[in-house]
Amino acid sequence: xxxxxxxxxxxxxxxxxxxxxxxxxxxxxxxxxxxxxxxxxxxxxxxxxxxxxxxxxxxxxxxxxxxxxxxxxxxxxxxxxxxxxxxxxxxxxxxxxxxxxxxxxxxxxx
Amino acid sequence: xxxxxxxxxxxxxxxxxxxxxxxxxxxxxxxxxxxxxxxxxxxxxxxxxxxxxxxxxxxxxxxxxxxxxxxxxxxxxxxxxxxxxxxxxxxxxxxxxxxxxxxxxxxxxxxxx
Numbered sequence: 001x002x003x004x005x006x007x008x009x010x011x012x013x014x015x016x017x018x019x020x021x022x023x024x025x026x027x028x029x030x031x032x033x034x035x036x037x038x039x040x041x042x043x044x045x046x047x048x049x050x051x052x053x054x055x056x057x058x059x060x061x062x063x064x065x066x067x068x069x070x071x072x073x074x075x076x077x078x079x080x081x082x083x084x085x086x087x088x089x090x091x092x093x094x095x096x097x098x099x100x101x102x103x104x105x106x107x108x109x110x
Numbered sequence: 111x112x113x114x115x116x117x118x119x120x121x122x123x124x125x126x127x128x129x130x131x132x133x134x135x136x137x138x139x140x141x142x143x144x145x146x147x148x149x150x151x152x153x154x155x156x157x158x159x160x161x162x163x164x165x166x167x168x169x170x171x172x173x174x175x176x177x178x179x180x181x182x183x184x185x186x187x188x189x190x191x192x193x194x195x196x197x198x199x200x201x202x203x204x205x206x207x208x209x210x211x212x213x214x215x216x217x218x219x220x221x222x223x
Contacts, residue, residue: 034163037120041162048113048150048169056152058159100121100163 022091023078031077031092034099035069066104081106113150113169118143121164133160147173 023031042062049055069077079089080103088110092098119139123130137157138146148154150169158167196203 037166038162041158041165041167044115044167044169045155045158045162048115049152049155051113052150054152054155056155056159058156062159097125100123100126102163 019093020091023093027093028078031099032069035072035077035104038102039068066102072104076104076106081110113171114147114173115150115154115158116145116147116168116170116174117158118145118166119164120166123161123164130161130164133157134164137161139165145174145179 042059045056046059046063049059067076075089078092080092080095081088082090082094092103095101095103117137117139119134119142122142123134134140137148137154147170158165
């Protein structure tokens with residue numbers, strides 16, 4: 001029960017990583033800030049180009065497809081689709097480089 | 111008057127695809143918090159769009175030199191001495207003033223509690 005040879009999960013099974021299955025509220029706060037920062041960059045580009053009467057294919061596509069932070073559901077801000085996960089959702093922090101990539105929409109039908 | 115993009119690298123591209131590194135190099139961004147200026151043109155907007163998660167962008171009237179950018183975040187030289195504030199936030203002093211014991215001019219060390 002006690003002592004150096006007790007049967008805890010890391011000792012009996014070897015490597016045990018404890019990654020929480022959901023984000024903490026502080027992680028969620030920072031995630032919202034990052035989403036808003038990207039929204040700001042896109043809005044700045046859009047305004048600056050609109051003044052000159054120019055536009056950009058990538059910009060138009062982003063505006064047509066991607067919701068802004070305010071339009072997104074909490075579900076889409078903090079989780080993403082995964083076909084192998086239970087109920088098809090997993091935490092967005094499982095996505096590699098999740099703080100530096102844009103992941104906002106779901107596959108069609110989900 | 112052409113506008114300019116003021117672009118600051120806020121997040122590093124370490125571990126991101128080689129293309130992302132290339133875009134940052136093309137923009138002239140080498141280290142975090144470095145600021146560069148580029149004219150408002152679709153080609154530069156497209157490059158910013160590629161790295162929009164990593165940069166902070168503003169539209170400005172004219173580009174600043176590196177020296178001017180550095181001056182923005184350099185504090186004033188020298189120092190100034192702050193006067194100590196009364197410990198109770200000045201409440202007793204106010205009451206004394208209301209009672210007429212202390213005139214506005216003679217607030218000094220004697221009254222500090």
